[in-house]
Amino acid sequence: MQLTEQTTVCQRVIGLISGTSVDGIDAALVEISGRELDLKIELLAGATYPYPTDLRERILAVCAGEAISMAELAEIDDAIALAFAQAAQNIQIGHQPANLIGSHGQTVYHRPPGVRGLGTGNLGLEKILPSTESPIPSTQSLGYTLQLGRGALIAYLTGITTVSNFRVADMAVGGHGAPLVSRVDAYLLSHSQERRCIQNIGGIGNVTYLPPQYENWLEKIRGWDTGPGNSLLDLAVQHLSAGTKTYDENGNWAASGTPCYPLVEQWLSQDYFHLPPPKSTGRELFGVTYLHQCLKDAQAYQLSPADILATLTELTVASIVHSYRTFLPEMPQRVLVCGGGGRNLYLKQRLQLLLAPVPVLTTDEVGLSADFKEAIAFAVLAYWRHLNIPGNLPAVTGAPREMLLGEIHQS
Structure with a gap:
């Protein structure tokens, strides 16, 4: 029909x-x-x-x-x-x-x-x-x-x-x-009283900011691509494992390393992170060439493979948090994660730590498959x-x- x-x-x-x-x-x-x-x-x-x-x-x-x-x-x-x-x-x-x-x-x-x-x-x-x-x-x-x-x-x-x-x-x-899913997020995941961020972490991260449902609330919704999600992590895993792995299951490999915070700060100076929304990105920026530059930058710190993965994970998390604090009208009262990054327990733990006391859950917990x-x-x-x-x-x-x-x- x-x-x-x-x-x-x-x-x-x-x-x-x-x-x-x-x-x-x-x-x-x-x-x-x-x-x-x-x-x-x-x-x-x-x-x-x-x-x-x-x-x-x-x-x-x-x-x-x-x-x-x-x-x-x-x-x-x-x-x-x-x-x-x-x-x-x-x-x-x-x-x-x-x-x-x-x-x-x-x-x-x-x-x-x-x-x-x-x-x-x-x-x-x-x-x-x-x-x-x-x-x-x-x-x-x-x-x-x-x-x-x-x-x-x-x-x-x-x-x-x-x-x-x-x-x-x-x-x-x-x-x-x-991002194109923001209107769908609005009608499926908004709340009458609560400010929410719906954070998708696929290859690229994107966010939808949902204010409480009140007069003209749809016009106050914001969203943009936050930067790398899993793209750099997956490329790094393939490189560091000589092709034997395609991703870091549960973030276990990264969790065994230590992030290099000076590197994260250096990478966060990249122009994209400071460009105001609306904005979008993809592998054209955060792809193989970008990873090779990251690996080159990391040589000065003599990082182990686990440290490199921990540092790249920190970049994904820090870029999300930086974009919230820089571009949101108000910080959310709840963050709901979806996409493959939601299964990366180490990444999710780091996001929760950096956003505390804002709770970081998954959309599963409000009835929509992450x-x-x-x-x-x-x-x-x-x-x-x-x-x-x-x-x-x-x-x-x-x-x-x-x-x-x-x-x-x-x-």
């Missing part, structure tokens, strides 16, 4: 996403009802489906800036779509079939507005872009993002209408296209797209207005 603005009865929707860490595809099968303040979700099934090793390596290479041909890019795009379609099929096993998919796809490139990219100098775009009074005054301010795993192919392979390319509409009007919150969010964004409900928050992304997010591909 096709959703309409009047059809707000319970719908079964699949949310799919592979994050910056490229761990695999998070899939969530959810039942959704309501619209906004009355929005309700029930998680029927959630699972993570790892990429085949060779595909993951090819994705990581592209994310690291490796030059490839258009033919190779097309192959990767197809392979990702096939993997996403298979995840959508698998998550439905044993359940009534879904009638909608929201697929975020796999981000392989993200250029925030105002960041000059390579190859934009002589395309003559200034002749066709709007005037300086418009939201996008020049090629200097154009943002760009690319998520692979084309929605049209997922729709065809699954036989389910699929919404994809959620970020591009926000970026087309001058927004960052990130592991699959991002996948759930894109299921909701797809649901909203079919109801013609905007998905972005301009105060978060920097867009000049609310936008319908996502391109609809009929099955």
Whole structure:
């Protein structure tokens, strides 16, 4: 059954996403009802489906800036779509079939507005872009993002209408296209009396600040990418273990080391941490090149591998805390963590220590799966797209207005 603005009865929707860490595809099968303040979700099934090793390596290479041909890019795009379609099929096993998919796809490139990219100098775009009074005054301010795993192919392979390319509409009007989950956070996790921060720690960290629900509270919500989440940690683990490990389980390796605080202070002087929101980032900044510079900086301190991991973990935590203290209108009364970083016990303990006395919990503890919150969010964004409900928050992304997010591909 096709959703309409009047059809707000319970719908079964699949949310799919592979994050910056490229761990695999998070899939969530959810039942959704309501619209906004009355929005309700029930998680029927959630699972993570790892990429085949060779595909993951090819994705990581592209994310690291490796030059490839258009033919190779097309192959990767197809392979990702096939993997996403298979995840959508698998998550439905044993359940009534879904009638909608929201697929975020796999981000392989993200250029925030105002960041000059390579190859934009002589395309003559200034002749066709709007005037300086418009939201996008020049090629200097154009943002760009690319998520692979084309929605049209997922729709065809699954036989389910699929919404994809959620970020591009926000970026087309001058927004960052990130964070996009803040509106979902607002309707699922806000509180009538309590200030909350919803801190996602994926490959990149992002925060949504939720004031108590009172008059015009939606306009007072803030959000931005806080900086590295697990991206540098995972890259460091792979490097320090000579490829035998891909992540630090529970943060145990880092916990056996000692952070080098002078290094953390040095790294926190990086421009991104001091740039006011709205702002977004990705592996283009906090990736392989950044890690190599960190490792080079660490040589002067003769750190052990465990010390290096402890110091990089401290950077993630310190960047989150610094951004709260610098950019929030008020400190939160509660922090709810989600994403892979929530399973890093050492990282979570350090965050709790630096934010004390503010309690640091996970979204599980308020009834929303911490592991699959991002996948759930894109299921909701797809649901909203079919109801013609905007998905972005301009105060978060920097867009000049609310936008319908996502391109609809009929099955």
